[in-house]
Amino acid sequence: MDLSRLTIHELHELLMKKEVTSREITEALFRRIKEVDRKTQAYLLLTEEEAFLQAERIDEKIRHGEEIGDLAGIPIALKDILCTKGIRTTCASKILANYVPFYDATVVQKLKGEGAVFLGKLNMDEFAMGSSTENSGFQITRNPWNLTRIPGGSSGGSAAAVAADECIAALGTDTGGSIRQPASCCGVVGMKPTYGRVSRYGLVAFASSLDQIGPITKDVTDCAIMMNAISGYDPLDSTSVPREVPDYKQFLIQDIRGIRIGIPKEYFIEGMDPEVEKAVREAIELYRSLGAEIEELSLPHTEYAVAVYYIICTAEASSNLARYDGVKYGLRCKEYEDLLEMYMLTRAQGFGQEVKRRILLGTYVLSAGYYEAYYRKASQVRTLIRSDFEEAFRKVDVILSPTAPTPAFRIGEKVNDPLQMYLSDIHTIPVNLAGIPAISIPCGFSQEGLPIGLQLMGRHFDEGMLLRVAYAFEKNTEFHLKKPDLA
Amino acid sequence: MRMDIEKVARLARIKLTEEEKVIFGNQLEQVLTYMEQLNRLDTQGIEPTSHAIPIFNVFREDEVRPSMPREEVLGLAPSQEDGHFKVPRIIE
Numbered sequence: 001m002d003l004s005r006l007t008i009h010e011l012h013e014l015l016m017k018k019e020v021t022s023r024e025i026t027e028a029l030f031r032r033i034k035e036v037d038r039k040t041q042a043y044l045l046l047t048e049e050e051a052f053l054q055a056e057r058i059d060e061k062i063r064h065g066e067e068i069g070d071l072a073g074i075p076i077a078l079k080d081i082l083c084t085k086g087i088r089t090t091c092a093s094k095i096l097a098n099y100v101p102f103y104d105a106t107v108v109q110k111l112k113g114e115g116a117v118f119l120g121k122l123n124m125d126e127f128a129m130g131s132s133t134e135n136s137g138f139q140i141t142r143n144p145w146n147l148t149r150i151p152g153g154s155s156g157g158s159a160a161a162v163a164a165d166e167c168i169a170a171l172g173t174d175t176g177g178s179i180r181q182p183a184s185c186c187g188v189v190g191m192k193p194t195y196g197r198v199s200r201y202g203l204v205a206f207a208s209s210l211d212q213i214g215p216i217t218k219d220v221t222d223c224a225i226m227m228n229a230i231s232g233y234d235p236l237d238s239t240s241v242p243r244e245v246p247d248y249k250q251f252l253i254q255d256i257r258g259i260r261i262g263i264p265k266e267y268f269i270e271g272m273d274p275e276v277e278k279a280v281r282e283a284i285e286l287y288r289s290l291g292a293e294i295e296e297l298s299l300p301h302t303e304y305a306v307a308v309y310y311i312i313c314t315a316e317a318s319s320n321l322a323r324y325d326g327v328k329y330g331l332r333c334k335e336y337e338d339l340l341e342m343y344m345l346t347r348a349q350g351f352g353q354e355v356k357r358r359i360l361l362g363t364y365v366l367s368a369g370y371y372e373a374y375y376r377k378a379s380q381v382r383t384l385i386r387s388d389f390e391e392a393f394r395k396v397d398v399i400l401s402p403t404a405p406t407p408a409f410r411i412g413e414k415v416n417d418p419l420q421m422y423l424s425d426i427h428t429i430p431v432n433l434a435g436i437p438a439i440s441i442p443c444g445f446s447q448e449g450l451p452i453g454l455q456l457m458g459r460h461f462d463e464g465m466l467l468r469v470a471y472a473f474e475k476n477t478e479f480h481l482k483k484p485d486l487a
Numbered sequence: 488m489r490m491d492i493e494k495v496a497r498l499a500r501i502k503l504t505e506e507e508k509v510i511f512g513n514q515l516e517q518v519l520t521y522m523e524q525l526n527r528l529d530t531q532g533i534e535p536t537s538h539a540i541p542i543f544n545v546f547r548e549d550e551v552r553p554s555m556p557r558e559e560v561l562g563l564a565p566s567q568e569d570g571h572f573k574v575p576r577i578i579e
Contacts, residue, residue: 099563100563102555102556102559102560102562102563103555194540195538195539195540196540196542209537209538209539235547238542238545239538239540239542241540301528303524304524304525304528306521307521307522307524307525308525310518310522311522318499322500325500326565327564327565327572327574328560328563328564328572329563329564329565330563330565331565332565332566336575337575338575338576338577339574339575339577340500341502342574342575343500344500344501344502345502347499347500347501347502348501348502348503351501356501356503356507356511357511357514357515359499359501360490360492360495360496360499360501360511360515361515361518363495363498363499364490364495364515364519367495367498374522376535377525377526377530378525379535379536379537380530380533380534380535380536381525381528381530382535382536383533383534383535383536384528384530384533386536386539418514418517418518419514419517419518419521422518432539433536433539434539435538435539435540436539460540
C-alpha cells in the first residue's frame with residue numbers, strides 16, 4: 001500500500017490501530033515528492049528534517065498510549081504565503097526571496113498544536129495575484145492531470161500537490177477564487193471559509209477585505225477535519241469573528257432531503273464550456289434524485305463582479321504592498337543615489353509583471369480625482385452583489401454553479417492577456433465580495449481527462465451546510481477517487 | 488489614454504522601463520475600458536461596502552505585553568546600525 005495515496009481520516013485510523021507510524025507515512029510522502037515533483041514543480045521548499053522530528057514526536061506519543069487528534073502525524077504542506085517561524089516564506093516573490101519570519105501564522109500554530117507534520121512550502125502566483133500560478137517569481141507548476149496545463153491559481157502548488165499525492169492535505173488562500181479554481185482544475189476539494197472564520201494573522205496580505213485561508217484536501221471529510229483545526233477567533237486578527245465553531249464532522253451525513261439548492265441563471269451563460277455545463281447539469285440531476293429541491297434563481301449583479309473585484313483588490317494591494325520598500329525586510333536594490341531611487345529600483349527589481357500591473361491599477365483608482373469614479377463606485381456595487389446573495393439565501397440553503405468556466409487552460413495561453421485571465425475567476429469572485437463561504441468539489445472530467453469542479457456557496461458561517469451537501473454528492477459519485485497518472 | 492502611466496508609476500514608487508510603460512499602458516487601458524460597465528448602474532444613495540461582515544472597533548485591555556523582539560526584527564533589515572534601520576541620507 002502506498003501511504004501517500006490515502007486521506008487524513010484513513011491514515012488517522014491506521015495510526016490509531018498502530019498499523020503504521022507517522023515516520024513511515026512521512027517517508028512515503030518524501031519518496032513520492034522525489035518521484036513526481038520534478039514533473040509538477042509544486043514545492044518551493046522542503047522541510048524534511050523538521051518533518052521527521054515532528055513525526056517521531058507523534059510516534060512517541062502514540063507509543064505511550066496518549067490520545068491524538070485527527071491531524072497528529074499527518075503530512076501537510078503550506079502555500080508559501082503563510083509565515084512559518086524560522087522557515088523561508090517567499091510569497092513566490094523575488095522581493096521576499098530570503099525572508100525568514102520569526103513568528104508563525106496563527107493557522108500554522110494551530111496545525112502544529114494538532115501535531116500535523118509540515119512537509120514544505122508550495123508554489124503560488126506571486127503575492128497570490130493570478131489564476132494559473134504562472135506568475136510565480138520562481139517556477140511554473142504543472143497540472144498533474146496534464147503537464148501542459150496550468151494547475152489553476154493562485155494556490156496552484158497546493159492543489160497540484162494534493163492531487164499528485166505529494167501531501168495529504170494543504171492550506172491555500174482565496175481572495176477571488178484562489179483555493180476553489182485550482183481545486184477545480186486539479187480535481188480536489190477546496191473550501192473558502194466565511195470572511196472572519198479563520199484568522200489571517202501571519203498571512204502575507206494581498207487584499208485584506210477579501211483574503212481568507214482555507215483547506216485543499218482529497219475529500220470532503222478531510223475538509224471538515226482541516227476546518228475544525230484552523231477555524232476560530234484570534235485576538236491577533238481584529239477581523240476574525242468571535243463566534244462558536246461547530247464540530248464540522250457532525251455535518252457529514254448522507255441526507256439532503258428537502259434542502260433547497262438554488263441555480264443562478266447568470267452562471268450558466270451562452271458560450272460556457274459545454275463539457276463543464278454537462279457535468280454541472282448532471283450534478284444538479286443527482287441532487288434532485290437525492291431529494292433536494294432545485295430552484296432556479298437570479299443574482300442580477302453577477303456580470304459586474306469582475307470589474308468590482310479588480311478595482312477593490314488592486315486598490316487594497318497597492319496600499320498593502322507599499323510596505324516592500326527595501327527598508328525593514330526583503331530585497332533592497334544594490335545601487336541608488338537617494339531614498340526615492342532606492343524605493344523605485346527596489347520595487348522595479350523585486351516585483352514581477354502582474355504585481356506591478358496591479359499596484360499601478362490600484363494606485364490609479366485611488367488617486368486624487370479618480371477615487372469616486374472607481375473605488376467608491378465599486379464599493380457601492382459590492383453592496384448590490386452582497387444584497388443579491390442575501391435575497392437568494394432567503395429562498396434557498398445553498399447556491400450551486402460551476403467553479404470555473406472551463407477546465408484547466410494551457411500554460412502560456414493567457415499570460416499576455418490580463419483581462420482574459422481575470423475573467424477566468426468570474427464564478428468565484430462574487431463569493432469573496434460577499435464574504436460568504438464556498439466549496440469546490442470534483443464533479444466530472446472532460447473528454448481530454450481534465451477535472452471539472454462544482455461550486456457550492458452558502459450563508460455566512462454556514463460551512464456546515466456546504467459540507468453536508470458536498471458530502472452527499474461525494475458519497476454518490478466516484479470522481480474524487482480518480483487519480484492522475486504521473487508515471 | 489485615461490492613465491498617465493508615468494505619474495502613476497511615480498506615485499506607486501515603481502521605476503518602469505520604456506517598454507513596460509507601453510505594455511502596461513495598453514493593458515491597463517483595456518482593463519479600465521472593461522470597468523466602465525459599472526457606470527451603467529445607478530448607485531445613488533447606496534452605502535459602499537468596505538467589509539462583507541460588519542466589523543466594529545475592537546478593544547482590549549490596556550495591558551503591557553511583550554513587543555516583537557528588536558534584535559530579530561532588525562535582523563531582517565537589508566541595512567541596520569545601532570538598533571536602527573539604516574537608509575540613505577534624507578536631510579542635506
